[in-house]
Amino acid sequence: xxxxxxxxxxxxxxxxxxxxxxxxxxxxxxxxxxxxxxxxxxxxxxxxxxxxxxxxxxxxxxxxxxxxxxxxxxxxxxxxxxxxxxxxxxxxxxxxxxxxxxxxxxxxxxxxxxxxxxxxxxxxxxxxxxxxxxxxxxxxxxxxxxxxxxxxxxxxxxxxxxxxxxxxxxxxxxxxxxxxxxxxxxxxxxxxxxxxxxxxxxxxxxxxxxxxxxxxxxxxxxxxxxxxxxxxxxxxxxxxxxxxxxxxxxxxxxxxxxxxxxxxxxxxxxxxxxxxxxxxxxxxxxxxxxxxxxxxxxxxxxxxxxxxxxxxxxxxxxxxxxxxxxxxxxxxxxxxxxxxxxxxxxxxxxxxxxxxxxxxxxxxxxxxxxxxxxxxxxxxxxxxxxxxxxxxxxxxxxxxxxxxxxxxxxxxxxxxxxxx
Amino acid sequence: xxxxxxxxxxxxxxxxxxxxxxxxxxxxxxxxxxxxxxxxxxxxxxxxxxxxxxxxxxxxxxxxxxxxxxxxxxxxxxxxxxxxxxxxxxxxxxxxxxxxxxxxxxxxxxxxxxxxxxxxxxxxxxxxxxxxxxxxxxxxxxxxxxxxxxxxxxxxxxxxxxxxxxxxxxxxxxxxxxxxxxxxxxxxxxxxxxxxxxxxxxxxxxxxxxxxxxxxxxxxxxxxxxxxxxxxxxxxxxxxxxxxxxxxxxxxxxxxxxxxxxxxxxxxxxxxxxxxxxxxxxxxxxxxxxxxxxxxxxxxxxxxxxxxxxxxxxxxxxxxxxxxxxxxxxxxxxxxxxxxxxxxxxxxxxxxxxxxxxxxxxxxxxxxxxxxxxxxxxxxxxxxxxxxxxxxxxxxxxxxxxxxxxxxxxxxxxxxxxxx
Numbered sequence: 001x002x003x004x005x006x007x008x009x010x011x012x013x014x015x016x017x018x019x020x021x022x023x024x025x026x027x028x029x030x031x032x033x034x035x036x037x038x039x040x041x042x043x044x045x046x047x048x049x050x051x052x053x054x055x056x057x058x059x060x061x062x063x064x065x066x067x068x069x070x071x072x073x074x075x076x077x078x079x080x081x082x083x084x085x086x087x088x089x090x091x092x093x094x095x096x097x098x099x100x101x102x103x104x105x106x107x108x109x110x111x112x113x114x115x116x117x118x119x120x121x122x123x124x125x126x127x128x129x130x131x132x133x134x135x136x137x138x139x140x141x142x143x144x145x146x147x148x149x150x151x152x153x154x155x156x157x158x159x160x161x162x163x164x165x166x167x168x169x170x171x172x173x174x175x176x177x178x179x180x181x182x183x184x185x186x187x188x189x190x191x192x193x194x195x196x197x198x199x200x201x202x203x204x205x206x207x208x209x210x211x212x213x214x215x216x217x218x219x220x221x222x223x224x225x226x227x228x229x230x231x232x233x234x235x236x237x238x239x240x241x242x243x244x245x246x247x248x249x250x251x252x253x254x255x256x257x258x259x260x261x262x263x264x265x266x267x268x269x270x271x272x273x274x275x276x277x278x279x280x281x282x283x284x285x286x287x288x289x290x291x292x293x294x295x296x297x298x299x300x301x302x303x304x305x306x307x308x309x310x311x312x313x314x315x316x317x318x319x320x321x322x323x324x325x326x327x328x329x330x331x332x333x334x335x336x337x338x339x340x341x342x343x344x345x346x347x348x349x350x351x352x353x354x355x356x357x358x359x360x361x362x363x364x365x366x367x368x369x370x371x372x373x374x375x376x377x378x379x380x381x382x383x384x385x386x387x388x389x390x391x392x393x394x395x396x397x398x399x400x401x402x403x404x405x406x407x408x409x410x411x412x413x414x415x416x417x418x419x420x
Numbered sequence: 421x422x423x424x425x426x427x428x429x430x431x432x433x434x435x436x437x438x439x440x441x442x443x444x445x446x447x448x449x450x451x452x453x454x455x456x457x458x459x460x461x462x463x464x465x466x467x468x469x470x471x472x473x474x475x476x477x478x479x480x481x482x483x484x485x486x487x488x489x490x491x492x493x494x495x496x497x498x499x500x501x502x503x504x505x506x507x508x509x510x511x512x513x514x515x516x517x518x519x520x521x522x523x524x525x526x527x528x529x530x531x532x533x534x535x536x537x538x539x540x541x542x543x544x545x546x547x548x549x550x551x552x553x554x555x556x557x558x559x560x561x562x563x564x565x566x567x568x569x570x571x572x573x574x575x576x577x578x579x580x581x582x583x584x585x586x587x588x589x590x591x592x593x594x595x596x597x598x599x600x601x602x603x604x605x606x607x608x609x610x611x612x613x614x615x616x617x618x619x620x621x622x623x624x625x626x627x628x629x630x631x632x633x634x635x636x637x638x639x640x641x642x643x644x645x646x647x648x649x650x651x652x653x654x655x656x657x658x659x660x661x662x663x664x665x666x667x668x669x670x671x672x673x674x675x676x677x678x679x680x681x682x683x684x685x686x687x688x689x690x691x692x693x694x695x696x697x698x699x700x701x702x703x704x705x706x707x708x709x710x711x712x713x714x715x716x717x718x719x720x721x722x723x724x725x726x727x728x729x730x731x732x733x734x735x736x737x738x739x740x741x742x743x744x745x746x747x748x749x750x751x752x753x754x755x756x757x758x759x760x761x762x763x764x765x766x767x768x769x770x771x772x773x774x775x776x777x778x779x780x781x782x783x784x785x786x787x788x789x790x791x792x793x794x795x796x797x798x799x800x801x802x803x804x805x806x807x808x809x810x811x812x813x814x815x816x817x818x819x820x821x822x823x824x825x826x827x828x829x830x831x832x833x834x835x836x837x838x839x840x
Binding site: 083 | 436439440443470473474476477478479481482484485486488489491492493495496498499500501502503504506507512513514516519540564566
């Protein structure tokens with residue numbers, strides 16, 4: 001008998017009917033002779049509705065209470081799925097993150113899982129029950145306060161449980177039936193991948209692919225948990241995320257896909273005195289504000305011995321970052337802080353880059369051909385990313401996808417929406 | 421410095437604006453130099469919306485999951501109130517029932533509080549914070565599962581916390597500004613009471629008065645917690661529930677008020693063999709189904725040595741009770757089970773009854789005068805209740821209120837809705 005962990009995204013649970021469909025799939029898995037642990041996100045728009053309510057009562061709601069508020073969403077969806085399952089004559093118990101032993105750091109809104117001790121989940125399984133665990137949430141080790149894992153946190157909950165329970169499979173269900181060479185909504189002939197190694201999936205996730213949350217892939221890689229990305233609405237096998245690029249023979253290494261990201265903004269600190277430590281001070285201030293940055297660019301100093309420092313970050317953190325930097329102005333004596341949220345990022349990912357020197361050239365040529373200007377370029381061993389104008393993002397994705405001949409013959413099936 | 425426990429009902433929290441108003445009142449109490457603990461019900465219709473969702477996925481949802489589902493409502497409202505408070509520059513921490521140490525029995529949907537160990541609440545108060553506790557919910561002592569206290573459970577949470585924290589005051593806020601001699605929506609000149617002893621409030625609550633939940637008054641009486649019933653929308657002193665009728669000199673004892681109840685249904689088991697134990701079997705079956713009954717009537721046996729047994733219970737439990745009794749038919753050989761939900765109950769309450777023999781007569785005369793037929797009559801030392809036709813309930817309330825001259829001079833202010 002196998003132990004299967006299944007995670008269902010918010011769009012797969014947005015109505016009573018969809019919840020019933022999900023319950024049928026869970027029951028089918030149980031009937032097939034498996035032990036089943038299910039992780040559910042909040043129903044469709046619940047999270048946005050709660051965020052809206054919070055905004056109405058307090059424009060800057062305290063993060064501890066925000067976590068208390070948002071975690072109600074998963075609690076609701078999990079209880080409803082449990083009810084839908086029992087309508088089929090199967091016993092199901094739902095647990096909060098805390099009850100399931102998801103122990104985290106105390107950083108509200110963006111906690112990290114420290115440990116998973118799912119004794120109550122295994123208890124339920126031992127009694128033949130289907131166990132449901134509220135995704136996205138945990139309990140802080142020190143304060144015992146409720147925490148949330150940040151966007152996509154439910155994926156991480158599922159992978160962490162799969163690792164702790166030593167599950168045979170971890171299936172992530174959403175409204176897409178796998179990982180594609182590009183977003184099919186932008187590139188109609190994008191091709192579905194059957195398998196993808198962890199490193200490439202990490203790069204895609206870090207580059208804006210919404211299919212799996214970055215942290216969940218990191219977790220899966222660390223604990224060697226194979227993830228299957230599948231659609232809630234079909235029985236297609238989906239895409240398996242497993243294995244390392246190190247196992248791929250160089251000659252077989254390929255360019256895997258194109259990712260894009262509209263969620264970032266660009267901050268430029270101009271006229272920074274070009275002395276040692278200036279950049280350090282800037283990035284320390286940002287780090288102290290718990291803000292992650294992505295791309296970084298430092299210009300060559302001008303004759304006045306001053307330079308511009310540019311970096312990208314999530315739009316959500318933009319105002320906070322600007323405010324923090326303004327405070328630094330007196331101390332660091334730079335000219336000004338510029339903020340630009342009309343940017344987009346397009347990335348090409350593939351282990352094949354390591355053995356094919358021409359990739360960067362082809363990449364830039366493809367963009368030039370469609371008149372796209374590159375503002376920042378940033379590469380890893382298996383990824384090239386560039387920051388461009390937001391409005392040109394779709395053209396850029398199509399151009400690159402075509403230049404590297406990533407397309408398939410048939411058109412991809414596209415569903416709307418996406419879960420958390 | 422005083423410690424004040426305040427409870428706010430769902431209608432006082434039904435929108436972001438009302439939540440802000442509640443927050444202002446809480447902050448004002450804190451500014452006045454008090455320690456404040458707040459218990460909130462779920463926002464307005466949240467509970468009904470969740471119940472509706474549950475019905476859609478499973479007509480008979482498992483009670484454990486129902487509790488998991490419904491408790492999300494208080495979690496949301498409490499977090500939002502905490503956010504609204506912090507918008508005024510005051511720190512507020514919200515706690516789930518479990519975090520606040522509300523330990524209960526394991527009866528899902530109708531758990532009773534066994535113990536309250538609010539160490540995290542006192543911790544918050546010691547740090548100068550305002551503490552919020554999700555009402556209506558607790559954690560089962562044995563299973564550690566989430567439980568709910570049943571309708572009106574938030575009142576009980578507030579009183580239980582006030583007792584455990586040895587609070588100086590327990591204020592229950594809703595959309596009515598006190599306890600009236602009758603429902604002002606039915607009797608326009610109903611009079612607001614300044615004080616009412618526990619026993620009388622218990623009888624009113626047991627007789628259908630929605631102002632305070634029966635169990636919360638029982639709890640307040642046992643631990644000697646004075647309750648102040650106030651309106652969220654005014655600064656009127658409201659009604660104080662405290663003291664015992666034993667302390668009232670007989671000559672000052674009065675008739676206090678009229679209560680009515682539309683929530684009950686009537687079950688009649690006909691042709692029950694009139695032998696010892698028959699009635700016992702019937703009520704055992706009902707009790708084993710965790711169903712509370714109210715009024716009971718057993719007719720004199722007919723010549724065939726058979727009798728009818730009639731009792732009333734909450735409409736919500738009607739179908740369940742009928743089903744349980746039908747199972748008993750083979751064993752007990754009665755004729756049939758009749759179900760009637762077109763009934764209403766009207767009650768007169770007052771310590772003065774003990775010293776005024778004519779009360780029952782006046783009561784029945786008043787009903788006769790308006791053509792109301794009495795189906796069951798049931799009395800306690802300080803209460804008379806009768807079961808009548810639902811459609812005649814309003815007339816009956818007005819007739820009795822008038823017969824005992826309970827009215828005041830001014831018209832009562834009436835608000836819509838009522839919290840849980």
